[in-house]
């Protein structure tokens with residue numbers, strides 16, 4: 001299944017790095033926690049970092065109902081959202097040909113609010129499931145007051161682009177004899193050892209132990 005590009009999601013610069021495959025887009029989104037949302041209001045253009053999660057063909061965000069960002073987006077502002085993962089620094093023989101390996105996605109559109117309390121609670125459970133699979137059954141659920149103070153928004157993945165660069169440097173023929181180290185410095189975000197709170201008296205559950213091993217409980221029921 002592929003994402004048919006629209007005029008603004010057709011990748012023109014280095015089009016061979018474009019990825020219009022739906023599964024690849026999902027994989028890029030599922031590998032991250034942070035997005036950057038660009039929007040404009042009366043005071044100009046803004047681009048703000050946010051936590052996100054994907055469910056099906058939508059990307060979700062949540063935030064305080066006192067937030068300028070959330071109120072603007074709930075009001076139907078047009079947005080562009082970027083998610084990117086840095087995979088390596090690419091060192092070429094010439095300064096010009098240095099590059100980066102990455103996987104990135106851009107989504108366009110407008111958010112819609114999840115208005116009903118049940119839908120909001122279910123969406124937030126999915127977020128918890130993404131952070132720590134199974135924890136949504138253990139932590140105290142949001143109270144009516146907490147849910148009321150929280151806006152949950154979602155945007156369809158209808159208009160999205162993905163771009164991926166991998167591999168080594170692409171040097172010019174004329175530079176091949178320059179005696180300089182060339183290659184890739186791989187770069188990755190790594191999980192570190194969980195740190196129990198000083199007052200935590202509970203043994204680490206499976207999702208914490210799996211985190212330490214670099215794995216998610218992907219089959220854990222929602």
Ligand SMILES: Cc1cc2nc3c(=O)[nH]c(=O)nc-3n(C[C@H](O)[C@H](O)[C@H](O)COP(=O)(O)OP(=O)(O)OC[C@H]3O[C@@H](n4cnc5c(N)ncnc54)[C@H](O)[C@@H]3O)c2cc1C
Nearest residue numbers: 008009010011012013084086100102104105106161162163
């Ligand atoms: C970690 C990282 C570092 C980068 N560093 C640089 C840099 O230093 N210099 C540089 O010139 N470029 C860099 N890029 C690439 C940059 O994101 C753009 O793809 C590139 O600059 C071309 O921009 P453009 O507007 O000409 O693209 P066009 O191909 O004209 O863009 C057309 C459309 O394609 C989509 N698109 C473009 N780029 C991306 C993308 N990266 N991911 C998903 N969709 C995209 C958007 O929908 C865009 O509107 C980097 C990308 C990443 C992820």
